[in-house]
Amino acid sequence: ELEVELTPQGTLAERMRAGGAGIPAFYTPAGVGTPVSEGGLPWRYNADGSVAVASPPKETREFGGKTFVLEESIVADFALVHAEVGDTEGNLVFNKTAMNFNPLAAMAGRITIAQVERLVEPGELDPGQVHLPGVFVQRVVHTGVQEKRIEKRTVSA
Numbered sequence: 001e002l003e004v005e006l007t008p009q010g011t012l013a014e015r016m017r018a019g020g021a022g023i024p025a026f027y028t029p030a031g032v033g034t035p036v037s038e039g040g041l042p043w044r045y046n047a048d049g050s051v052a053v054a055s056p057p058k059e060t061r062e063f064g065g066k067t068f069v070l071e072e073s074i075v076a077d078f079a080l081v082h083a084e085v086g087d088t089e090g091n092l093v094f095n096k097t098a099m100n101f102n103p104l105a106a107m108a109g110r111i112t113i114a115q116v117e118r119l120v121e122p123g124e125l126d127p128g129q130v131h132l133p134g135v136f137v138q139r140v141v142h143t144g145v146q147e148k149r150i151e152k153r154t155v156s157a
Helices: 009-021 102-108
Strands: 025-028 042-045 051-054 060-063 066-072 076-087 109-120 139-142
Touching: 009 025, 009 066, 009 102, 076 102, 102 109
Parallel strands: 076 109, 109 139
Antiparallel strands: 025 066, 042 051, 060 066
8 A cells, every 4th residue: 555645846855955964844835725735635534435544634824914824844764866967975976966865865864875876986077066975874876877768759851
C-alpha cells in the first residue's frame, strides 16, 4: 500500500529545504482555498477504489491581511541524488536540471547517497563550482556515465 500526498512543486521544494535547514514548518500562500489546505484529497485508496485515507485540513493563519497555509518540512531517512561529478568527500557538481531538486533532497536526507558519473580526488573540483558541499553526503557511488534513454523528436524533410 502506498500513500501519495499532492503538493505544489514550489511547496515541495521549500518543504525539503526547510527540512534540511532544521526548520519544522513554514507558512505559504500556495494552496490557500483549495483541497490542499481544506483537506479531503485522497492519499490512499482501498482495493475497491474507494478512498481509504484522505488529507486532513491544514492550519491557516492571516498575516498582513493575507491567508497562509502551514506546511510541515520533509526530512527523509535516505536521499538518493545523481551528480555529473563528485569527489570522494561527497562534494558534488550537478548538470543542468539536476540542480533543481538534488541539492534540496540531499540536505533533507539523514543519509544521502550520491551516484556520480565521474569520481575525482579531493581538491580537483574548483570550490566555486561545487553545487553541494560534502557535509550533506554520506555515501558516494561511482557509476560512470549512464545511458539516458530520452525520447527525441526527429523530423525528416
